[in-house]
Amino acid sequence: MAPSLTRRGLLAASALLPLGLRREAAGAATEARDRVGAFTVTPLRDGLFPLEPSMIPAADSAEGRSLLQAAGLPPGGPSPEPVNAFLIRRGARCWLLDAGCGTVLGPGFNRVTAALAAEGVRPDQVETIWLTHLHADHAGGLITPSGLARFPNAELVLQEAEAAHWSSAGARARAPAALVPFFDTAQAVLAAYDDRLRRVSGEAELAPGVHAVPLPGHTPGHMGVLVADGSERLLIWGDVVHARLLQLPHPDWTVIWDADPAQAVATRGRILDRAAAEGPRVAGMHMDIRGTVQRAGPGYRLVP
Numbered sequence: 196m197a198p199s200l201t202r203r204g205l206l207a208a209s210a211l212l213p214l215g216l217r218r219e220a221a222g223a224a225t226e227a228r229d230r231v232g233a234f235t236v237t238p239l240r241d242g243l244f245p246l247e248p249s250m251i252p253a254a255d256s257a258e259g260r261s262l263l264q265a266a267g268l269p270p271g272g273p274s275p276e277p278v279n280a281f282l283i284r285r286g287a288r289c290w291l292l293d294a295g296c297g298t299v300l301g302p303g304f305n306r307v308t309a310a311l312a313a314e315g316v317r318p319d320q321v322e323t324i325w326l327t328h329l330h331a332d333h334a335g336g337l338i339t340p341s342g343l344a345r346f347p348n349a350e351l352v353l354q355e356a357e358a359a360h361w362s363s364a365g366a367r368a369r370a371p372a373a374l375v376p377f378f379d380t381a382q383a384v385l386a387a388y389d390d391r392l393r394r395v396s397g398e399a400e401l402a403p404g405v406h407a408v409p410l411p412g413h414t415p416g417h418m419g420v421l422v423a424d425g426s427e428r429l430l431i432w433g434d435v436v437h438a439r440l441l442q443l444p445h446p447d448w449t450v451i452w453d454a455d456p457a458q459a460v461a462t463r464g465r466i467l468d469r470a471a472a473e474g475p476r477v478a479g480m481h482m483d484i485r486g487t488v489q490r491a492g493p494g495y496r497l498v499p
């Protein structure tokens with residue numbers, strides 16, 4: 196049976212993390228902030244997700260084992276991958292990009308609110324939340340366990356195609372079993388923010404200096420965000436990569452949660468190519484480091 200990103204699957208998987216990594220997952224929730232011109236971008240660590248090679252089926256191979264082993268990880272996995280949201284500030288303005296899992300995926304997550312508090316930000320001070328996509332590890336933190344909005348004053352902005360997909364009864368009926376629970380969370384989030392939802396299309400300007408970057412495939416309306424000021428640029432590319440060690444050398448390796456695996460591969464290739472050519476710093480929801488992308492053999496690598 197395919198492993199799934201369900202509460203039970205995660206509970207089983209988190210027991211597989213080495214003790215030191217479990218401690219790290221429970222530790223500090225904020226990391227070094229990035230300055231992009233007048234913007235300050237701070238990763239907010241929601242938790243650590245134990246990614247098993249079977250979640251990237253092509254990585255369940257001699258090549259996958261050798262990449263994990265070369266990085267000092269158990270060759271059979273798991274590879275501990277962060278779940279990040281990002282706080283983006285400029286002057287007095289305060290935005291959030293994604294919100295982590297909240298309580299939707301069990302214990303070990305739900306640290307975004309504490310990480311925000313450590314930055315001196317209360318949920319009612321967040322004016323807008325940009326959402327890369329509606330998967331539970333990005334949107335679950337938008338609601339309380341009883342389904343209320345955690346950010347009482349925030350507008351929620353996402354791609355039109357994303358809202359449409361997760362609202363569609365047909366898409367739900369066609370979804371593989373592992374993805375069906377995602378519809379419940381997505382629909383609860385859309386309902387909680389119904390009166391202050393803003394749907395955008397394509398490369399919309401989200402705020403002065405902040406643009407949406409459509410990256411469809413992982414989900415139909417999956418997007419990244421490009422923060423730019425002067426010559427400085429940071430591309431936060433959402434879920435283009437779930438396992439840096441495996442998917443940068445092998446951009447054609449897909450995760451089991453991709454809505455359209457072929458489109459996800461094409462999108463990953465296109466954005467990696469663009470990042471290697473244009474040279475912005477990149478960050479991701481499931482990446483432990485930020486850096487620039489370089490071509491390396493048939494794949495890519497991230498240079499911190």
Ligand SMILES: [Zn+2]
Nearest residue numbers: 330332434480
């Ligand atoms: Zn994700």
